[in-house]
Amino acid sequence: MNENSSQEVLLFYIVCDESGSMGQNGGIEAINEALPELHATLASDPLVVDKCRLSIIAFSDGAEMILPMCKVTDIPDMPGVQEAGVTNYGAAFTLLGQAIQTDVDGLKSQGYRVYRACVFFMSDGEPTDHWEDAYNDLINHPYRPHIVAFGVDGADANILAKIATLRCYVGRDRASAGRALANVMSSIGNTIITSTSNAHSGPANIDLPASIDGFDTVPLDHL
Numbered sequence: 001m002n003e004n005s006s007q008e009v010l011l012f013y014i015v016c017d018e019s020g021s022m023g024q025n026g027g028i029e030a031i032n033e034a035l036p037e038l039h040a041t042l043a044s045d046p047l048v049v050d051k052c053r054l055s056i057i058a059f060s061d062g063a064e065m066i067l068p069m070c071k072v073t074d075i076p077d078m079p080g081v082q083e084a085g086v087t088n089y090g091a092a093f094t095l096l097g098q099a100i101q102t103d104v105d106g107l108k109s110q111g112y113r114v115y116r117a118c119v120f121f122m123s124d125g126e127p128t129d130h131w132e133d134a135y136n137d138l139i140n141h142p143y144r145p146h147i148v149a150f151g152v153d154g155a156d157a158n159i160l161a162k163i164a165t166l167r168c169y170v171g172r173d174r175a176s177a178g179r180a181l182a183n184v185m186s187s188i189g190n191t192i193i194t195s196t197s198n199a200h201s202g203p204a205n206i207d208l209p210a211s212i213d214g215f216d217t218v219p220l221d222h223l
Helices: 020-024 027-043 046-051 089-109 132-139 157-163 177-201
Strands: 008-017 052-059 063-070 118-123 146-151 167-171 215-218
Touching: 008 046, 008 089, 008 177, 020 027, 027 046, 027 052, 027 177, 046 052, 046 177, 052 089, 052 177, 063 089, 089 118, 089 132, 118 157, 118 177, 146 157, 146 177, 157 167, 157 215, 167 177, 177 215
Parallel strands: 008 052, 008 118, 118 146, 146 167
Antiparallel strands: 052 063, 167 215
């Protein structure tokens, strides 16, 4: 029997908008300040270290894997995002689908039991591309992930509600993107810790906060 055959792992993907507007509204700076804090929080929890795997994708004109899937203790320094061009959602969904396929297959080949991945998707604007086909490919795949969407600085709530499969949070009254994203990153850390803890005692459920300071919870456009 494979030594990993009784071990469960939870996969978490953080997908960050790094379009030009995110640089102008303070979003890029907020994410880059929050990522090392997130890393320190997760790396200090033994259960998260054991059962959680983390990956980060940044997108603008295209999409880039800035942190391949790994244990949090295997990250010497958290990467950062950089202000770039427009807001191409389709590129993010395409890369995300490829990554999930590769990551899940790789972990299964090592004998792990892999729970459905959870994606934290954050954006401050409307997509500039035709993203629907790439999204549909993602959520119709056998490894389709849970998606939690976060919108800041006037992001289109209707579009994000179509993307989210678990919950959609949208910043209230065009609040500061920097402050809002700091709250988002803190919420992501708490969600990873509590969800991993839940998986230790039974089937994994994503434990999301009922509310986030400065955000409204938007009803989903159910799939």
